[in-house]
Amino acid sequence: MIRLTTAPFDPGALLGEFCRERGETGAVTTFTGLARGEKGATTVLELEAYPGFTEGEIGRFAQAAKARFILDDVMIMHRVGQIAPGEAIVFVATAAAHRRAAFEACDYLMDYLKSRAPFWKKEHGPAGARWMEPRPQDHVDIARWDAPRPEDDGKAGGA
């Protein structure tokens, strides 16, 4: 399930809903991202999406993640519009037979959402408003998943 919402949501309720009726899932991992106040520098975070397009792009990525990590299910809830410090911006849940796949897929989905998902983010504060871009670290984080793994590379040697 991929959903955008302008209203605040309760991550705990989403987790409860996500865990229901799972006979074969052994592991559920979740991530909840909250809006930071940056010590008063940010009073409102404004997040813009392209309705339809944004869900479609995230959905395609989530489907690919489901296949890559052999997941039972994925849930992504993302706030759009005006978000106050302390409110949840994003909730990601992954379900798999075993924990490693659930942990890794959740990490992977968040790296994607923070760097490549079709959102436009503006910070409002006492100093005015400014459009945000992904931090350099966000690009490094998503690039980790593209790098060949040592075991795929014959020249990598022991370690």
Added chain:
Amino acid sequence: MARVLLFGPLRDVAGWREREVASAASLADLRAILAAEDDRLGQALAAPGVQVALDQAIVRGDAMLTARSEVAFLSPMSGG
């Protein structure tokens, strides 16, 4: 005719978020019309990293438009 949408910083450059543009037969036409009205916007739309979605699918290069086309100019995405 096309419904034109701007996302991210582009909407601040233009001062609008959505409008109809008559008589644009292609994306190249549409760019030329918008640039003729607002040179700054024309340059911003041609800047590196700006993508175009036609009816919600990313397109590169030119494409023909119909009366019901929806064209979105997407500023570089910030992630969530």
